[in-house]
Amino acid sequence: MSIQVRNLSYVYNAGMPDEQKALDNVSFEVYNGQIASIIGHTGSGKSTLVQHLNGLLKPSEGTIIVGGTDITEAGVAMREIRQKVGLVFQYPEYQLFEETVAADVAFGPKNLGLDEMEINDRVREALSLVGLDVDEVGERSPFDLSGGQKRRVAIAGIIAMRPQVLILDEPTAGLDPGAHREIIDMIRKVHEKEENIVIFVSHNMDDVAALSDKVLVMDRGQLMMSGTPQEIFHQRERLANAGLDIPSAAKLMMQLRKSGCEVPVDALTREDAAKELAAYLQGKSRKC
């Protein structure tokens, strides 16, 4: 299983005076077992890009191959693609509509035409993966839950379809720190359990550094860079030009170095930074 995007371009309002190129010749691959993140400032084409990956938008040019099938070809069954590629939109809690949490999570599997037993199993499993108990919240109205819980229910609705590629568009936007951490842990847990491809859009460089195997940097509709978090976050200037930052741990290490400590500056996550600092403090070369 892999997802391959080749020379993808998308033009809004083609042929009109306000024609606008939202995506310009974007190519990349993500392979099985990887977590990829897409970063870029507002309006750089991230959301447009992810909507192409499950066929909601049709590219003006280029191809998208998901597990061997070219989904841009005419006559491809959309249902099959959406089963393979699950897309969680920004603020997904605004799409909840059923009377009970369980019924809402079951909406996707039902649309796939599964039988009742299978649906119930999947609802239970999906809810437990996002850290909710079906016996506890299953019969409650989704509108009575807290913001973070609502979002987890909405994500469970996609997970219950068991997609081989799970895409999340800014999954932590607008959440408090506690709920934010829960969503990030949840993404990691789902990825380990389902062994799928996860692609997520984020503005939080700490999450990007902690989770991803691959980072795609979007700038004005183009794929500016792609690579491992190490490769990407060491190009500070280029990131700054695209209006992007580096993880806070990396920033701390840079600041320490600026104030005269000869610490290594490779760490991107808090854990790595702590290890490097500890090693530095115990070492003999210490100068501050």
Place this chain on the structure above:
Amino acid sequence: MLRDITLGQYYPGSSPIHRLDPRVKIIATLLFIVELFIVNNFIGFAICAAAMAICVIVSKVPLSFIMRGLKPIIIILLFTFLLNIFMVDGKVIWTLGPLEVTKEGLITAIFMAIRLILLIIGSSLLTLTTTPIRLTDGIERLLSPFERFGLPAHDIAMMMSIALRFIPTLLEEADKIMKAQQARGADFESGNIMRRAKSLIPILIPLFVSAFRIAQDLAMAMESRCYRGGKGRTRLHEMRFHRKDVISMIVLFVFLAGIIVERMLVESDI
């Protein structure tokens, strides 16, 4: 697909019609509608159409824009046309199975079609040449004399401008929700009419929830900027009658009188 819907679209310009006081334009449109119902012969319609044509030419709004306004009512137009052709009693000129076309029916059908077309063109010219804000301002001022009898003129106008303002916002919201449900495998395009109606529930409920949320946020934002209704509220654009507005009003009433006289002089066609 939802973005194709246009409502009360404004065509930017600076023609004399654009610059007219919105109150004059609203009154003119109302009078024109009344005149269309006073008219009972084709000569009267020719006069109305000519007056309309002059206004359209002066407004410099392209004809294609005006014709676009007719598109949504084509079905209604066809329906009334066919109904009139077949349902009016009189001299039979053509039969189609159990259906009979009468001479009177044909005339009534053409008559009604002309009336409807002129009605739509007349009212779309108002919205094409007036921004929604000026339009609601005009309505507020026209309704304000009735405030004395308890009519909340300001509130009605405010409600209208908010509704107009949020049409694009809600369309965008609907588009987003639709895509989100499609990503969950929802299917809006196949099945019979009952299935399709049922498939709208996953869109409508979140849309209503969003609408309430937006309304609450807006109310909060307005209150925190001290909005307390119309009383004592000043406005950015003061409306004043200029000479051109007074002249336009005189012309309008002379035209109305003319149409009444025409009805009395010329024999009715229906």
